[in-house]
Structures are given as structure tokens and as C-alpha cells.
Amino acid sequence: MNKERVIFFCKRDLSAGDNLLLAEKILDNYHEKKSFDINDILELYSIKLFFDNNIYLNKWDKYEIANYKKTVKLIWSTISQFFVSLEYDKLIYEINTLEFDYRTIFWCIIESLNTYKNISKITFEKILINKNVYIIDILSNKRIVSWFDLEIKNYLLQYSNTTELLLTEYEEKHTRERSRLFFPKSLKQNDIEGIISKYLDNSNANTNYVDLIINSKLSNNFRVSDKIRLKAIKLSEKIKTLFFENKNGVIQNYRNEIGLIENQVSPLVKTRNNGHFKITYSLDYLDGQKDHISMFHNFSSLFKYTDSQRRISLIYKASEADSLEFLGLKSKHTYPKGRQFLEKDFISNMQIMIYSCYLKSIELNLESIIDSFVKNQLIKNLNLQNLKLNFPSLESSNLEKVRMIAPELEYLFKQYNSFVNDGLIEHELLQISSSPIRIKDIPSLSFKKYVYGTENPEFLKIRNLFFSKQSFLYYVEPFKNKYNNLYQLLINEKVNYNLFKDYQKGEIDKLIKEEYLEINSNNIILIKNILPIYLIGEIYYNEVINYNYYITDIQVVIDKLVENEVLCLGNTLLSKQESDYFNYYLNKSMFTNSLDLRNKYVHGTNGDSDEEHGYAYNKLLKLLILVLIKIENELTTNMY
Known part of the structure; x- marks a missing residue:
């Protein structure tokens, strides 16, 4: 049984205190002439890593730390001498005696001392197939991978989990500190394609990695062809179908219900019971609204599209995620869609539909309410002169409506960008440029608007x-x-x-x-x-706070935190998270699981279902409403 040893995991590991208590005993009794085996040496190196990262016991004073640092310098000399004097043609013997937690740092030391050059190609090939060697530990060392390029490439071509290693490096989202993985330069794109295709031939492939293939993003280092992506989609569907057919999963039922109720005193009533979430709105309250501006404001006040700081409440928030949502692999190229986000998304889409039905019942339509808000609130009351927004006719098909409203949304962004930068909206100038505008770059009228963590x-x-x-x-x-x-x-x-x-x-x-x-x-x-x-x-x-919604005393505290780089400021129309939300809906510039509503209709890759076109149109109207709410907030905040 292995004895309890010092292990350095990472800078923020909570076991640092316990490990440093063990290290303290070793440092107090260290003598450079003592005999050490490979695991003793690696334990000494683990102690050195704590000092390299300035991690000490709270009880140590500055004199004790200074003395221990002197000892650590002697330790590094001992470590170096040990590795330089190793018989590298017999390295496999040392590898077979390694304790599990020291596998990674063993190769780190070999790289840092350049002693990998003492390993023959033949010996290294034997090392690769040794049962006590894990290729991932070697791939963390760039110079070793470069030195043994061909040997590692040949190994990876036949290794069954190479696909998972590639996806771990290039596609998986990591929330903890980790070492990068490096791959041989001789491993070309056609090799990678063949490796992935072979992986997908296995019906027992890990569905988490299959999903990473589906959601992978083209890059210089990692590319998945459409053919391979389709193969992954079909395998994923097959695996999941078999999983539920065999009753291996647990099904949770959630039901969302929205309605309009007569004689309801409160404008809004919410109830949640056993997965059933019910929202009802008072018809009496809606009937009492006589002006179009108030009717438009229902989206922020009644439907809660935005919160008290006019932040869009429909975005994904990590704080709302269930614990189970943090399990499994996540792609760094997909927009996160937890249960809470999907619920908010579904409800907001239903609110558009039910409100449209209500407006029709009183001989109005949503487009006329939005148009009236633009003309009477933004242009007339808030002086956003020359703002233009066109809507499709009521007789237009859903497909025609989508193809008209999508560019109108983009042009709305361009107009506001021009207003902030130039002080006016000049349509002739805007019409000269056909280049798209990046949503995240649209500026704010406020120099200090959003406050983020760092x-x-x-x-x-x-x-x-x-x-x-x-x-x-x-x-x-x-x-x-x-x-x-x-x-x-x-x-x-x-x-x-x-x-x-x-x-x-x-x-x-x-x-x-x-x-x-x-x-x-x-x-x-x-x-x-x-x-x-x-x-x-x-x-x-x-995810973010709005600087303008805090009193001066609190703004002073925020400014101090910004000065100390604890927080940082942004001055854009949309926050970073809101911009991500829009990109998820409109295009695939950031997220491979995007709805791509703008691009697929522009390029004609949309489906043929009129019902689907109707859903897409409502979603684009939702985005349009959100932008108008954000613009109104900007104008009212900066009026004085």
C-alpha cells in the first residue's frame, strides 16, 4: 500500500493545506545526501510546485518561507541530478514503479530537463505500448511530442481513444485548470478524418463525444466534414433511441401553461406544482390599456422579457442551472441550454403568440403596436429622429414575413450604431455599406454601462x-x-x-x-x-450589472473594484451575454447549435413548413422587441 504523499493538483485545489503539512515534515528533515527513489523525487518536485505558485501554510511567517525556499532550491538540484543520471534505456522499469498521481509530472520533468533526448526511438515505442503509460500524460508536453512526432502519430492512428483526446483538446469546454494537449504535426487532417470515422463505426462509442463531433466547429487544427457530422448525428440518434427503448433512463415531465383569464385581480399569477408551471394574465388588466406604448411595455413589465435593470432576462444564466447540468461533457462551441433557459425560451415564444391572438381579438396586431411604439415613443418622445422600421403586410406569407423582418432587424442595429457614433441616422450613408455589423460591437450612449466579473x-x-x-x-x-x-x-x-x-x-x-x-x-x-x-x-x-442603476455611493465602490481589476466595464448596447443570446438565434458565428434564423433564410437553407416559418417569424419579432426595449432604456437613461 502506497504511503500518504504530497501531491500538487492545481493552484486553487482545496487540499493544499493538508499537502503542505506533509511537505513541512519533509522540508524540515530534508538532506541532499539522502537516498531517494523515483517516487520520492516526484514528491519533492510536487513540493517545489507549491513554492513555484507561491502557495504556503498560513502559519508560516516570512522567515520560515524564506528558509523553506532555500531548501527547495537544493531540492531542485537533487531532482535534476537524479533525472540526468537515469539509465534511459531502462526507463520502462522506472515507469512501472510510478505511483498513479505522479504520472503526469514525471513527463513534465523529463521535458523541462530535455532528458527526453536520451530516450531512443525504439525505447519510446515500447514505452507507448506499456500498460502503465497513459498517452494523455505525454501529449501534455509539446517538445516531447515534437521530438517523437512519427512514433506518437503511428500510435494515435491505432489507439482506440484518439478521437476522444482530439475532442478533449479542441471541442470540450473545460471549467477547471488543465494542461493543453499537443499532437504531432505529421497527423494531418485526412488522418484525423479517418480516426473519427473509425470511432463512429463503433456502436458503443461514448455519446458525449459523439455529440461533441456533431457540434464541433471548423478550425485550422480540427475539422469535421459534413459527411462525418451526418454520420455522428445518425449514430447519436441510434444510441439514444436504444437507451430509452431499454428503459435505462429516467423521464422527467415538465408542463408549461399560459392563459388569459377574465375577472383575475392580479395582472399576473404564477403557480408551480409537480413540474406543472402555469401563468395566467388578467384580461381585465389588458383591456384597461388604451395606448400603444403601454401595450408595448407589457413585454418588459408583464411578460418580464427584461428585469428591473433592463437586462434581458431570457438569456442563459449559469446560476439558474441545476446541479445535473454540470455533469457530462460540454462543447465550448455551443450555446448552453439548461432546463431553466428552455423553460424561459418556450414561455417567451408562447407570450408572443398569445398576445398576438389577444390583439387580433380587439382588432389590432402586434406589428402595429411595435410600429406605433417606434413612432410615438422612440422618435417623438425620445427624439430618435430618422429611425425607420418596416413591417411585412398582413397578407404576406410567413416565409415572406421572415425574409423581410430579418434584414429589418439588422438595419435597426445599423441605424442605432450610426446614431451613437455620429449623433444622427443618415440613411444614404448606411445604404452605401453592405457589410454586416457585429452585434457585440454596437456601442452604448453610456461610457459606463455594464459591469462584469473578471x-x-x-x-x-x-x-x-x-x-x-x-x-x-x-x-x-x-x-x-x-x-x-x-x-x-x-x-x-x-x-x-x-x-x-x-x-x-x-x-x-x-x-x-x-x-x-x-x-x-x-x-x-x-x-x-x-x-x-x-x-x-x-x-x-x-451575469452582469448595469452601472447606471446604482446610486453614486455604490458607483464609487464599483469604480474602486474596477481600478483593482476585480470588475471590468463595458459600454455596448447589449451586454456580452445578451449579444451571445442574439447570436444563438441569428447566426453561427459563435455557436454551432445556433438556430441560425437570419442566415438560413438569407441563403435559402430553411425548410418548407409554413408552421415553422410562423415560429421563426415570432422569434424574430421577439428579438426586435428586445432591441427596441434596450434602445428605449438607453435613450431614457441618457436624456439628462
């Missing part, structure tokens, strides 16, 4: 420890499952320090030392500086 360690720490459902700090007796995160726990309960378990106290102590938390005279844990933490929480829940 990859700054302080932001990540607060977000993950205070708000993430995966944090281990909020599960505390006697509150158990009452709250979803540490922030909710601490602002709602008086939590005594001693209620935390020993494995939690280490992180709580750090948060106290770093002045995020404090302990009062009754030993109760309190949030010390709540405002920055609150703002980061708002970003966690909503």
Missing part, C-alpha cells in the same frame, strides 16, 4: 466561496439545506464560529484574515465589508 483571483474567490452552490462552506448544522450559499447563510442567521467543521474552519480563517469576514464578541461570523461582496453576488446571479 478572472481576478479576488473575484473568483468571493464568487465561488460566498455564492456558488458547489462551495463547501454553507452546509452548517443546524441549518443544513436551508440555504444555497454562504452569503445567504450569514446574512440570515447568527452563525457561531464553532458550528463550522474543522475542514471548513481553514477557509473561514483565511476569509477572516483577508478581512472578508469578522468574528464579533459572541463568536458570531459576520460579513465585514458587505457591499463589494453583494455586487459580486449580483453579477453571479445575473
Whole structure:
């Protein structure tokens, strides 16, 4: 049985404290003339990695850290001498004695010291087929892959999981730190195509990887032909059909219902029971609205297309995802579509349909309401002069409607872009240019509009420890499952320090030392500086916050967080997340699972179903409404 050893996993690993306690004993007793085997050497290298990343025990003072650093320098010398003196023609013996957690760093050291050049081609070929060697550990080292290019290529051509390695590097979305994988330059595109095709010949292929093939994006490093993609689609359908035919899955039923009700006092009533989500709107409330501007505002106030900060509420939000949605492989080229997002998407589409039916019942139509809003609110009241928006006739077919409204939406973006940049909308100038505009680049009238989180360690720490459902700090007796995160726990309960378990106290102590938390005279844990933490929480829940919706005192705090690079600012019409949402609907510039509503109708690759054309038209109307709401918000915010 292997003894407990020091292991370095990554910079943010929560086991660092325990590993450093083990390292402390080794450092205190280290002597360079001591005899070490391969696993002892790799353990010393793991200790060095903690110091390379400036990770220390809290109890160490600066003098202890300085002394330990001197010891680590001696350790690196010991490691180097050991690897330089290895008999590389007998390297397989050393490999067979490696403990599992040291496989990866073994090859890292060989690369860093350039001792891979001491390995003969024949020996390396034997290493590749050794049962104790994992090719993924070798592929993490660029120079080794380059040196043994042909040997690794030949191995990958016959290795059954090469497709999965390629997809892991080029297509899979990773949420944790990982090493890049490198592939031989001699492995050409036709080789990759053959490897993937062979993988798809196996009916037992992993459906997660098959789906990654389906959603893969063309790049210089990885390309999947349409023929291979179709082969993957057919295999995926077959695997999933067999899965459910054999009753291996668990089916969950969800039902969404929307209706208009007479004699309902409240404008909006929501009920949710056993997967049945029901929304009813008051006919009396709708009948009471007499002007078209109020009727248009139903999309923001009644249907909740946007929230109190005029952020689009229909986007995907990671904070709304179920725990199960984080399981399995995810493509980095697809728009995430969790259960909550699909529910919001379905309901918003149904709201368009049911509202259109209501308007027809009172001899109006949605297009006339939108047109009146543009003319009376945006142009007349808010002085957005020269704005033009054309609608198809009521007699037009659904196909004709889609083909007209899609370019109108794009032209709306161009007009607003011109208004912000030039102060006016000049149609003759806009008509000269036929180049499409990138949605994410359309500017805002506000210099400071959106506030985002960054990859700054302080932001990540607060977000993950205070708000993430995966944090281990909020599960505390006697509150158990009452709250979803540490922030909710601490602002709602008086939590005594001693209620935390020993494995939690280490992180709580750090948060106290770093002045995020404090302990009062009754030993109760309190949030010390709540405002920055609150703002980061708002970003966690909503992906972004709107600078203009905060009072001056809070804006000062935001500015300080931006100055310290904890947060960052954006000044576009749409937030990054809203821009992603529009791209998901309109084109495949970002997401391979896009609905592609604009491009497929422009290029004639749409289907023949009139019903489908009707759905597409309603979705484009929804996007148009959202843009108009965002423009109205910009104009009202910047009027004074």
C-alpha cells in the first residue's frame, strides 16, 4: 500500500493545506545526501510546485518561507541530478514503479530537463505500448511530442481513444485548470478524418463525444466534414433511441401553461406544482390599456422579457442551472441550454403568440403596436429622429414575413450604431455599406454601462466561496439545506464560529484574515465589508450589472473594484451575454447549435413548413422587441 504523499493538483485545489503539512515534515528533515527513489523525487518536485505558485501554510511567517525556499532550491538540484543520471534505456522499469498521481509530472520533468533526448526511438515505442503509460500524460508536453512526432502519430492512428483526446483538446469546454494537449504535426487532417470515422463505426462509442463531433466547429487544427457530422448525428440518434427503448433512463415531465383569464385581480399569477408551471394574465388588466406604448411595455413589465435593470432576462444564466447540468461533457462551441433557459425560451415564444391572438381579438396586431411604439415613443418622445422600421403586410406569407423582418432587424442595429457614433441616422450613408455589423460591437450612449466579473483571483474567490452552490462552506448544522450559499447563510442567521467543521474552519480563517469576514464578541461570523461582496453576488446571479442603476455611493465602490481589476466595464448596447443570446438565434458565428434564423433564410437553407416559418417569424419579432426595449432604456437613461 502506497504511503500518504504530497501531491500538487492545481493552484486553487482545496487540499493544499493538508499537502503542505506533509511537505513541512519533509522540508524540515530534508538532506541532499539522502537516498531517494523515483517516487520520492516526484514528491519533492510536487513540493517545489507549491513554492513555484507561491502557495504556503498560513502559519508560516516570512522567515520560515524564506528558509523553506532555500531548501527547495537544493531540492531542485537533487531532482535534476537524479533525472540526468537515469539509465534511459531502462526507463520502462522506472515507469512501472510510478505511483498513479505522479504520472503526469514525471513527463513534465523529463521535458523541462530535455532528458527526453536520451530516450531512443525504439525505447519510446515500447514505452507507448506499456500498460502503465497513459498517452494523455505525454501529449501534455509539446517538445516531447515534437521530438517523437512519427512514433506518437503511428500510435494515435491505432489507439482506440484518439478521437476522444482530439475532442478533449479542441471541442470540450473545460471549467477547471488543465494542461493543453499537443499532437504531432505529421497527423494531418485526412488522418484525423479517418480516426473519427473509425470511432463512429463503433456502436458503443461514448455519446458525449459523439455529440461533441456533431457540434464541433471548423478550425485550422480540427475539422469535421459534413459527411462525418451526418454520420455522428445518425449514430447519436441510434444510441439514444436504444437507451430509452431499454428503459435505462429516467423521464422527467415538465408542463408549461399560459392563459388569459377574465375577472383575475392580479395582472399576473404564477403557480408551480409537480413540474406543472402555469401563468395566467388578467384580461381585465389588458383591456384597461388604451395606448400603444403601454401595450408595448407589457413585454418588459408583464411578460418580464427584461428585469428591473433592463437586462434581458431570457438569456442563459449559469446560476439558474441545476446541479445535473454540470455533469457530462460540454462543447465550448455551443450555446448552453439548461432546463431553466428552455423553460424561459418556450414561455417567451408562447407570450408572443398569445398576445398576438389577444390583439387580433380587439382588432389590432402586434406589428402595429411595435410600429406605433417606434413612432410615438422612440422618435417623438425620445427624439430618435430618422429611425425607420418596416413591417411585412398582413397578407404576406410567413416565409415572406421572415425574409423581410430579418434584414429589418439588422438595419435597426445599423441605424442605432450610426446614431451613437455620429449623433444622427443618415440613411444614404448606411445604404452605401453592405457589410454586416457585429452585434457585440454596437456601442452604448453610456461610457459606463455594464459591469462584469473578471478572472481576478479576488473575484473568483468571493464568487465561488460566498455564492456558488458547489462551495463547501454553507452546509452548517443546524441549518443544513436551508440555504444555497454562504452569503445567504450569514446574512440570515447568527452563525457561531464553532458550528463550522474543522475542514471548513481553514477557509473561514483565511476569509477572516483577508478581512472578508469578522468574528464579533459572541463568536458570531459576520460579513465585514458587505457591499463589494453583494455586487459580486449580483453579477453571479445575473451575469452582469448595469452601472447606471446604482446610486453614486455604490458607483464609487464599483469604480474602486474596477481600478483593482476585480470588475471590468463595458459600454455596448447589449451586454456580452445578451449579444451571445442574439447570436444563438441569428447566426453561427459563435455557436454551432445556433438556430441560425437570419442566415438560413438569407441563403435559402430553411425548410418548407409554413408552421415553422410562423415560429421563426415570432422569434424574430421577439428579438426586435428586445432591441427596441434596450434602445428605449438607453435613450431614457441618457436624456439628462
